[in-house]
Amino acid sequence: MKRRGRRKRRATSFNPNRDYVTSAVREYLKTGGKITHLKAEDVNFEVFITAKESGSAADDFLAGE
Numbered sequence: 001m002k003r004r005g006r007r008k009r010r011a012t013s014f015n016p017n018r019d020y021v022t023s024a025v026r027e028y029l030k031t032g033g034k035i036t037h038l039k040a041e042d043v044n045f046e047v048f049i050t051a052k053e054s055g056s057a058a059d060d061f062l063a064g065e
Contacts, residue, residue: 038062 016024029035
């Protein structure tokens with residue numbers, strides 16, 4: 001008797017809609033999570049990222065340090 005081979009399951013694509021994201025944010029905030037809005041000031045973010053800087057420089061920029 002032959003054994004059937006196992007097939008790999010295809011990964012399901014995850015395309016959340018606006019309602020899903022809104023409910024996820026609401027649930028996150030309800031459980032004590034905090035959301036901080038980051039805003040770049042006086043610096044073009046694309047130019048900053050494309051410059052050959054270290055990853056920590058980008059993290060510092062995003063954290064406002």
